Amino acid sequence: MATVYLLGSIHFANDTIYPLHPEIEAAFNSSETLVLEVNPLNIDNAALRSLIQKRGYYSGNDSLIHHLDSTTLGLVERYTRSNGINQTEIYKMKPGMLAIKLTSQKLISLGYLPQHGMDLYFAQKARKRNMKIEELETIRAQMLHMFSMPDENNFLRYTIAELENTSEIIKPTIEAWQAGNASGLYDLLIGPYINNKKYYPYLRKIYFNRNLKMAIKIKKMLKKNGTWFVIVGAAHIPGPNGILDLLERKGLPAQQVGTTTVTQTN
Helix, strand or coil: CEEEEEEEECCCECHHHCCCCHHHHHHHHCCCEEEECCCHHHCCHHHHHHHHHHHHECCCCCCHHHCCCHHHHHHHHHHHHHCCCCHHHHCCECHHHHHHHHHHHHHHHCCCEHHHCHHHHHHHHHHHCCCEEEECCCHHHHHHHHCCCCCHHHHHHHHHHHHHHHHHHHHHHHHHHHCCCHHHHHHHHCHHHHCCCCCHHHHHHHHHHHHHHHHHHHHHHCCCCEEEEEEEEHHHCCCCCCHHHHHHHCCCCCEEECCCEEEEEC
16 A cells, blocks of 8 residues: 655745644654655755856856847846846846746745745654655756746746736735645646746746656555655646646545645555
């Protein structure tokens, strides 16, 4: 018999989400293996810095100015200027790196920090109890994924559209997560862009393609014996082409446990 508990993670959070619902902690405590998108305790920071420098920044005299059209460049400059971001620094960043920078900066400015995220929280708990930790992806794969987005101009327009919406949706997103409201999460995080033909390619690349790979790995877990506690970003779980939808298509229906945890059993 195999059981997979699937938890939607808030990667950047604040301490108001803790303590977590007791049923989440109980599911974790009953599990043998913790599975994360990436284990934050196992990142080779030197290798990561090298990758970012090589793939995330322009070299020599090349800069963002040479790769964006005037409309997109103006949008980026207005957004960074109004948010107090160093203008000189952004010109050396490639679009994928700039998207990461702007997103993390926005969340941090709103008081949501990676050190309060559930990935780190559970990784630290797992290490204390000598629990096995596995990864669904690698940090290298995630970074290369962001560095290879189609249409650099359109991608930055999509990123800024998301960021301009962040202040309004962050609190409702946390509330939907705490209530275990999967459809509410979908409506907030995916819904605004799903029918936008210009932005849909980024939903497919950032979420849907990765959801499929994650669902395949979870399906493999369910063919074994054991109990896994799997944590993925909350936006990967709900709605059409979400992980739950993909598993259900494979005859692996889910049962929600408490407010935020979902279990899969075979």
